Amino acid sequence: MSTSASKKTYHHGDLRDALIVAALEVLEEGGLAGLSLREAARRAGVSAMAPYRHFADKEALIAGVAAVGFQRFADLLRQADAKPDAHEALIAQGVAYVDFACARPALFRLMFGATSPNVKGDLALAGESAYAVLATRVASLAKPAQAADWTLTCWSVVHGLAMLALDGKLDPRAESPTVLVERMLRLLPVNG
Incomplete structure (x- = not known):
């Protein structure tokens, strides 16, 4: 050029x-x-x-890429959350989460690998925005005193399944990761 x-x-x-x-x-x-x-x-x-x-450097570029990844990720979670039934919306978010990870493994790993407790700016805001979609949905289902714990539980389930899928730790003859995450989220009594 x-x-x-x-x-x-x-x-x-x-x-x-x-x-x-x-x-x-x-x-x-x-x-x-x-x-x-x-x-x-x-x-x-x-x-x-x-x-x-x-x-300023490669790390700043990586943070910019991760921030864009989180913005796209949050948009997908918001689209999934549009279901009229709150519990079905939570499940749809979980499926969207795992789908995103499996479709964009390098970006997904970068997004979660680039974040650290001292990350500030656009990347931190983008990550928080994605997490807020989940937290808001869980808050609509759980007792207020348990909402934070249930949010962490749901995130652990979907993120754990996503990482197991990316690392090839799931039985390839078993159900797809998205079917598994849907089934796992249906087991959780979030409104417990």
Whole structure:
């Protein structure tokens, strides 16, 4: 890409987004090992130095990619939560959670691997937004004093099944991970 095209992209204000899209492509194709600022810049058609206008380092790019992942994830959870029956909405969220993990394993691992107690900014807000979809639904089902515990229980079930599926720890002859998560969530007496 020519210098004028690079500047045009930057002046349109979409260089950051273009770098994140490029980084998502790299991540989906080859995992985290292939992800670098240089490769994102190459795919976005800009100079190797251009990403530094928006990302201080690779870790900042990873946080940006993870934040976008959590935004997409939260959108899927909200769509699943639209069921009229509260318990069915909770189950639909669990299925959407596992589906997302299985469809985008590298992104899913990045999202949960990039988060740490000291993460701030867009990534922390995006992660909290996704968790809030679950917490709000569980709060509609559980006794107030037990809502936080039930939220953690439901999250543990769906996240655990998602990780077992990604790590190949589920019997391949058994039911699909989404069928399993649906069955597991039906066992939980969330309104207990």
